[in-house]
Amino acid sequence: MSKTSSPRPPDPAHPRRALNDLIIQVFRLNGDLLAAGDVLVGDLGLTSARWQVLGAIALSPVPLPVAHVARNMGLTRQAVQRVADDMRTEGLVRYEPNPHHRRAMLVVMTERGEDAYRRASERQEHWADGLVSGLPPDAIEAAGTLLRTLQTRLAEAETGAPAEPTLEGAQP
Secondary structure, three states: OOOOOOOOOOOOOHHHHHHHHHHHHHHHHHHHHHHHHHHHHHHHOOOHHHHHHHHHHHHOOOOEEHHHHHHHHOOOHHHHHHHHHHHHHOOOEEEEEEOOEEEEEEEEEOHHHHHHHHHHHHHHHHHHHHHHOOOOHHHHHHHHHHHHHHHHHHHHHHHOOOOOOOOOOOOO
């Protein structure tokens, strides 16, 4: 005579525990990505933070003020302002008048900034190819979809309104 076990009831806390584990992994991955980015582009006069700001500028179809760059990146205006000011001092970006706002200058890459961003992007392509080697593209896309969904839900929970789309594809 064999005993048959009844199926276990679903654990209502399982999704929450899985999300908490994912959040911890995202925090760790963020730190690892920033460190890897710093190494990848350090000799170009960039850090991961500078590279991110240059990426937001490069991916925008129009010049943006610091506040819009920050919003697109999900960062504070003050953090982006400090990075932009440092990059201005080093000749990677310049500020131009904003026809829509007297005080909110537009951040524009200089030729030196464009060259550094281009070189960083070329390096990142080779680095990314090695990182994704052997991974199924569908799994990578599913992970991206899940992260964007969580980001949207966070924004909606914070504001009570549908989230604005964020700039996708910013480096690193």
